[in-house]
Amino acid sequence: MTIAVKNINKRFGDFVALDNVSLDFPQGELTALLGPSGCGKTTLLRCIAGLEHPDSGQVLLDGADASDRHVRERQVGFVFQHYALFKHMTVFENVAFGLRVKPRKERPSEDQIRRKVKELLELVQLDWLADRYPPQLSGGQRQRIALARALAVEPRVLLLDEPFGALDAKVRKELRRWLRRLHDELHVTSIFVTHDQEEALEVADRVVLMNKGHVEQLGSPDEVYNHPASPFVYGFLGNVNVFHGRVHEGVLASDGVEFDVEGHGSGKGTAYIRPHDLEVERYAEGAEGIVVKLRRAHAIGPLAQLDLERTDNAQIIEATISNERYVALNLKDGETLVVRPKRLRVFVDEGAHA
Template identity: 65%
Template structure:
């Protein structure tokens, strides 16, 4: 089922949670609503579900206006962060609940309910837990049962509100991969809320980045990460270093690094340039376009090593990320004086994004 969100606004007292939100979600698509706390993502999800009514704007399901349709008539399945399972019911009874409480005319026969529940338990790979109670399950198992319960009523739309937020990192990573495989099998139109950038980028077909009640960017995961539309998106989707530079006579200077800009580019005299930690080289020898620095801290993080450096010109700290193998080959030490060479710079000017590769002399607008 496709979903159309048209010019939706919502306020709570003086606080404006959503500001003119418009979004189309294709049938069978898995979309992530990503943003910090208070950005409006959960409010938007609740409006889609029918748990909240927008002040203005409309919600259409498959072309039909559902703005004021009751939640029970929307064919929506909802999965909450804290499972919301009935503690006094077994796993089997929890999943069957939505089917058994239907009006008598719409209620399936008990034999159909039992088959449906066992099919769902097999789907979430927990058929052996049918007679257990929620308190006897792990967090990951409870969330899979909550998802099975949401699917039991055969929803046209599946809504998930921070579904893995209460779980530890390892279980969260396993479950989001499992959710992606499950979605590829079922093709239910799905919208999930998260503040976890990695989760959104790994699971979703498209990511909708929200900030202060507005949509900052919509796109495929690789698009929003590689081509952020605004400074907010750039900084929210991973760590970033900020370099303050000056532009003069077609060149940008950041410390000792100077890069030629292609003709015709309109830039202010001073600008902020954005560089991700993995887009910076650490060199032992000074060369053109490098910035002197000293290594303050070296911290191995699994497959990568994070290095914190202090610029020699006193203009702040820089964070660099190297692969474990590259770090081992270089053998950098704390206290060592080195030189930094950004491989790519981005700046935001007049609502556009510009990108430059150090040493190429070519300025690319994207």
């Protein structure tokens, strides 16, 4: 099923949750709605499900206006953050629930229900827990049962609201991989809400970055990370060093440091540099770049993260280098270094004056 929202607006009192949002969700794709708390992502998901009604705009399912359709008629499976399993029912009965409450003429026979539930529990690799009750399961197991229950009614759309938000980091990582594999098997059009950038970039086919009720950017994980469309996207996706200044004649001047930014007009400018896009060397007389002192190094695993303090204005700069490079340099806390950007992105407000 294809999903589209056209000019969706939603307010809660004076708070604008969605401000004229239009998006298309292609058939069979897994799309992440990503953004900070209060950006509108869960409200949008609930509007698609029919759990929330927009003030204006349309929700289109396979091109047909579903805005007035009841949630039961939308053929949507919904998975919440906190599982919402029935504690007094076994795992089997939880998964069977959606089938048992169907109208009599649509309800499968008891044999069909048994077969279907068995298949789904095998799909989520938990068939051995059929007779257990939710309180006897781990958080990761409960979430997989919640997903099996959502799939039982054969939804044409699967909506997941922060599905792994209540789990610890290790279990979340395992479930992310599992969800991606499951999606590749089923190809059901899926949308999941998260504020975890790593989760969105790792799992989704496409990422929708939202901020204050607007869509800031839409694209593949690679596109949104490597080619951010706005300062907000740059700042939200991963760590970044920010330099404010003024652009004039192809140069951004920022607190005594100049960056070559050919192709930009004049005005207030901001340079964004990822920690891994900085070269780090020992300081030598006359060296070009930003002079810094090493305040702290965190070298666990393949990468070393360096906290550097500019010697001229005490700004903290983060740099990431390989552990091999860190070992080869044999750096010590307090040592004077110089950093240079290998790559940077500049946004210029050409209407502003510094």
